[in-house]
Amino acid sequence: MIYVSRQEHFNAAHKLYNPAWTEERNKEVFGPCANTNWHGHNYDLIVTVKGQPDPETGFVIDLKQLSTIIRQHVVDQVDHKNLNLDVPFMKDQLASTENLVVAFWQILAREIPRISSAQLHCIKLYETPRNFVEYYGE
Numbered sequence: 001m002i003y004v005s006r007q008e009h010f011n012a013a014h015k016l017y018n019p020a021w022t023e024e025r026n027k028e029v030f031g032p033c034a035n036t037n038w039h040g041h042n043y044d045l046i047v048t049v050k051g052q053p054d055p056e057t058g059f060v061i062d063l064k065q066l067s068t069i070i071r072q073h074v075v076d077q078v079d080h081k082n083l084n085l086d087v088p089f090m091k092d093q094l095a096s097t098e099n100l101v102v103a104f105w106q107i108l109a110r111e112i113p114r115i116s117s118a119q120l121h122c123i124k125l126y127e128t129p130r131n132f133v134e135y136y137g138e
């Protein structure tokens with residue numbers, strides 16, 4: 001089995017805020033990440049698919065096509081957006097890296113089979129250079 005990855009990038013604003021809690025509780029749990037007027041991140045997104053190389057192309061997946069799918073269905077939906085306000089698939093969800101990566105999985109697990117027989121294996125999302133989340137669809 002060969003694992004093939006594509007990295008993409010986007011910027012987005014958000015705040016970590018649970019509407020069921022008081023302002024004080026949100027500040028206590030999320031600290032500056034609950035700042036009322038938002039804050040931003042430069043996210044790095046790494047999508048890994050797995051499969052066997054096609055005997056005619058040598059590709060598990062055409063990375064140009066994978067990039068197009070990720071950009072169209074994920075990056076363009078979140079880039080330069082407010083994740084709490086502007087992104088329909090994050091509506092009523094806490095805009096954490098964990099919840100984002102699960103939402104991205106749901107989208108890409110639907111889209112990748114339309115272009116390739118390769119299987120989605122892992123989505124890794126860096127919120128900062130030091131904080132990142134991996135999801136394997138389990």
Ligand SMILES: Nc1nc2c(c(=O)[nH]1)N=C([C@H](O)[C@H](O)COP(=O)(O)OP(=O)(O)OP(=O)(O)O)CN2
Pocket residue numbers: 016033095096097098127128129130131
């Ligand atoms: N499990 C999670 N924990 C946190 C998340 C998250 O999505 N999942 N998100 C945040 C905040 O959004 C926050 O903005 C992260 O920033 P910060 O803690 O400042 O991260 P840095 O890597 O830049 O900070 P250093 O402490 O300087 O390394 C918080 N937690």
